[in-house]
Amino acid sequence: MKNSVFLGIFLIIYTVQANSQEKLKGGVIPVMSWGGVAQTEISVANYKKLKDVGVNIDIAFFSSTDAIAAALDAAGKAGVKLMISCPELKSDPEKIAKRFKDHPSLEGYYLADEPGKPQFQELADWAKRLKSADGKHYSFVNLYPNINSNQSKFGTKDYKEYVDTFDKMFPAPYISFDFYPVVDGAVHPRWYENMEFFANKYKTEGRPFWAFALTTSYLAYSNDAGQPTLNDFYQLYKSYNPEKTFVHDIPSLGELRLQVNVNLAYGAQGIEYWSFKGFGSPIDANGKRTIVYDKLQKLNTEIQNLSAVFLGAKMISVAHTGLDIPNETKRLSQLPAPIKLLETKGLGAVVSVLENGKNTFLVIVNRDFKNPMKLIIYTDDSVKKVLKDGTLIPANEYASATEVEPGDMSVYMFPTSK
Incomplete structure (x- = not known):
């Protein structure tokens, strides 16, 4: 009986914590x-x-x-x-x-x-x-x-x-x-x-x-x-x-x-x-x-x-990584202050910085639509990783090495600098 009560309390606490995870809320993209x-x-x-x-x-x-x-x-x-x-x-x-x-x-x-x-x-x-x-x-x-x-x-x-x-x-x-x-x-x-x-x-x-x-x-x-x-x-x-x-x-x-x-x-x-x-x-x-x-x-x-x-974002910058970058584009040479290191392995990535109110987003798109891309990223404690469903998780809870599926993107969020 005690075990059952303990399990019930644990499930309630776990559910509350799961439901309390912060999520992005925005409008509808046309x-x-x-x-x-x-x-x-x-x-x-x-x-x-x-x-x-x-x-x-x-x-x-x-x-x-x-x-x-x-x-x-x-x-x-x-x-x-x-x-x-x-x-x-x-x-x-x-x-x-x-x-x-x-x-x-x-x-x-x-x-x-x-x-x-x-x-x-x-x-x-x-x-x-x-x-x-x-x-x-x-x-x-x-x-x-x-x-x-x-x-x-x-x-x-x-x-x-x-x-x-x-x-x-x-x-x-x-x-x-x-x-x-x-x-x-x-x-x-x-x-x-x-x-x-x-x-x-x-x-x-x-x-x-x-x-x-x-x-x-x-x-x-x-x-x-x-x-x-x-x-x-x-x-x-x-x-x-x-x-x-x-x-x-x-x-x-x-x-x-x-x-x-x-x-x-x-x-x-x-x-x-x-x-x-x-x-x-x-x-x-x-x-x-x-x-x-x-x-x-x-x-x-x-x-x-x-x-x-x-939606409604302000374009700050867009650049590319990779051994060869597309014509008329710029090579990534500078990172926002909260991003300490960003490296990609493979064909390369589009890396854009978008400002949307109090939040700024780093968007990393794998330029290869056939193969996954290795991504290595180090951030400070202010950065959050944006999951596919919009859930926000502290970036430092993830290993620095990750993978981005073909054509897919990885998104990170940090406070807009004043």
Whole structure:
């Protein structure tokens, strides 16, 4: 009997201690899918699939305003907002805005994907008309990434002028650009250059940005030919010619983590997923969940648990470790005072410092999406390790040598210096 009483008291004390562990609490990181639910598939159940995987916004393309109304109602019941688009949005934007501006599931208005400078004024005028009828919501445009095959499409002398010109002309709460970095089993050599550009703009001008992760498989043609049908994919893959095509294979968890975690480490304030349906996507052509869905669900849970690290954070610095570092990046040469030593073994890491109110975070992302990375870190007693669920544990309770999974990140927190 005495043993039973003692065991009961021990369990109560243990439970109280476990429940009293400090955890980060933050808002919700915007996570947007492209084409998650088609017009022919509008239902609460289908939007619930998006919500369950961790999506909270879907870009939606519809043929009529009635379809938009049905989609907004269904999406709202599932807890998803919509970025809407239809032909009438362009021909009579004021009418569309007045009809839907008070719907609680409206996120904004989708206007264009990857425009060149000649289109900027038209898009700005279009957005102005929408704003005149709906002052609560914003218009959305996604920009080109800076890769060689796009440079002739910018309509400017260089990428900086392309983005800066758009940013001055087009009113938006953030800048969006797409880059699908994992190509032919390696990372595109210009991806980190793009990340540096937008991180610097965020740091120096305070301009937030949203960035992409590729959640599907497709062949990108170097001559910009049309995409093959999904039924042709396997045959094309067998006859793949590296001089004509670039293969984006079905993403692994490591590839997904790398894309999203690097985006966040560089200061991204929102994540976009393209594409959400079809071969190699989270949801297949028959509406069934795939292995990509499960991987993405895991990843989205991870990042939302750490939203207090990234959402609204101030970019302090970003640098790289490794024998070789990516083009146009900086080698890690200085650590925050509470971090006494940081070494990595393997391909290397992205190391960023983000300030978020009274807390500052050290984010270490394994640049290798195939292999784990050895991490050696020594800290002072003020540093806490941030676990996957947001729990905070004194860093000195852990051994100095640890391991970071492919594409994954390790996060540490310490008080912001005054």
